[in-house]
Amino acid sequence: MSEFYSDKDVQREVTELQGKSATAARLFDIRRIIGGLFVVYGVIVTIAGFTASDADIDKAEGVNINLWTGVGMLLLGLFLLAWLKLRPAAPPPPDVVPGDGARE
Secondary structure, three states, X not given: OOOOOOHHHXXXXXXXXXXXXXXXXXXXXXXXXXXXXXXXXXXXXXXXXHOOOHHHHHHOOOOOHHHHHHHHHHHHHHHHHXXXXXXXXXXXXXXXXXXXXXXX
């Protein structure tokens, strides 16, 4: 049994898949995931840097490595999140209605 699709059906399917793909790209943008993790870990490591003892600083030859690493991680995470905010993923086409998968 062979089923034929009209050009209208094929175009509707393609448009629907493009909309779903754009939505997934926005939800799972790697900048959001990595940026968020860097911010969280940056805050934790920065706090560890503020509470470092003299013995910890002496181990790193006088440099508060936790503080500087935490600040660097925090800045990188904020940069990634700002980049996401300023240059978001492409929005779905305006004629796509989410969840409209009913066949005619």
